[in-house]
Amino acid sequence: MAQVNDIAIIGAGPVGLFTVFACGQLDLRCHVFDSLEEVGGQCAALYPHKPIYDIPGYPHIEASVLVSRLQEQAAPFEPTYHLQRRIVSLRGQDDYLVLGDEAGKEMAFKAVILAVGGGAFVPNKPPISNLAVFEDKSVFYRVTDPARFVGKKVVICGGGDSAVDWACALADKADVYVVHRRDKFRATPAMVKKLHDLHDRKKLTLVTPYMLESLDGDKDGTLKRVGVKTLKGDTKSLDADYVLAFFGLVSQLGPVRDWGLALKDNDVWVEPTTMATSKARVFAVGDSAGYDNKLNLILCGFSEASLAAQQIYRLLHAGKAPRFQYSTAKGDPKTYKEKQAR
Ligand SMILES: Cc1cc2nc3c(=O)[nH]c(=O)nc-3n(C[C@H](O)[C@H](O)[C@H](O)COP(=O)(O)OP(=O)(O)OC[C@H]3O[C@@H](n4cnc5c(N)ncnc54)[C@H](O)[C@@H]3O)c2cc1C
Structure with a gap:
């Protein structure tokens, strides 16, 4: 040495x-x-x-x-x-x-x-069988390069500070969907208010109470869409280029x-x-x-x-x-x- x-x-x-x-x-x-x-x-x-x-x-x-x-x-x-x-x-x-x-x-x-x-x-990872195909290509647990998301469809999952802060930060630059299993968010009250304001002004879309269920795309890690579902089992599909998964640590x-x-x-x-x-x-x-x-x-x-x-x-x-x-x-x-x- x-x-x-x-x-x-x-x-x-x-x-x-x-x-x-x-x-x-x-x-x-x-x-x-x-x-x-x-x-x-x-x-x-x-x-x-x-x-x-x-x-x-x-x-x-x-x-x-x-x-x-x-x-x-x-x-x-x-x-x-x-x-x-x-x-x-x-x-x-x-x-x-x-x-x-x-x-x-x-x-x-x-x-x-x-x-x-x-x-x-x-990071806490969602239990999705083909997750590894997309990790570090189209699914991220933290944001290192925000420019990557400009003009893209970004599905942000989670209800805490990271999810809310990034949803607000990217709302003007990307097509943002926020998927959270509850209607209530656990983030700084001022940022939660901002999130709802942005939703009301159609600058982003809140998808609640839904959970991320599936990822669909190509073998090279290019994402096409994600599946989400409610606790009752209702499902829907969202077109997506990227997922930001903020499920805590x-x-x-x-x-x-x-x-x-x-x-x-x-x-x-x-x-x-x-x-x-x-x-x-x-x-x-x-x-x-x-x-x-x-x-x-x-x-x-x-x-x-x-x-x-x-x-x-x-x-x-x-x-x-x-x-x-x-x-x-x-x-x-x-x-x-x-x-x-x-
Ligand atoms: C909700 C909550 C409330 C608390 N309230 C209090 C309180 O009021 N008063 C109090 O005294 N204590 C409180 N505690 C406990 C307190 O937070 C811990 O005692 C304290 O954080 C321990 O400090 P630490 O530096 O030993 O470890 P940690 O704070 O756990 O930090 C360890 C760090 O090591 C890093 N690390 C681990 N392994 C590796 C590795 N292989 N390579 C690189 N990095 C690594 C981790 O990423 C982490 O950042 C609370 C804890 C919780 C969860």
């Missing part, structure tokens, strides 16, 4: 983000990997607008705001974020570890911290199970004073780390991040413990990192 980096953090959830800070305080540089396109883990993907009441110092904080604050706190330590990079392999060498992603790209690290929560978030521990780590149920078992796993140089923090009486709370994950960082420092400095300091002893990370750089 040409270059061995300091630390890899797998998972950019709240605990992964605070781990950047905890490592940074000990001058350990971090690369952060996440399968999602944005940081924040469960806070960003599952409940961005929910208030959280048990973060010390914040009597009340919205999940998305907590994520922004954590990112801001980590920023002076200049982490390298690798988003949309799902790590699928981890193998140990004598004094470093090699991580591999889905595309086969590998990077080497002196230590790895698993902050993987319940596992990588992946599910987490899968997946490949982590094959990395030779001691596991208990869905947890990576750790020694709770160091967060060391059963594999040399691999640590686990946050929801993914298991030990007796573990609480899956963000604040517990923050403490675990500090313990793991301390232990990794010892590992990389021949067993020498870092000099214990309160954060104020070093000063504001924003300023002292700038001074260090000069």
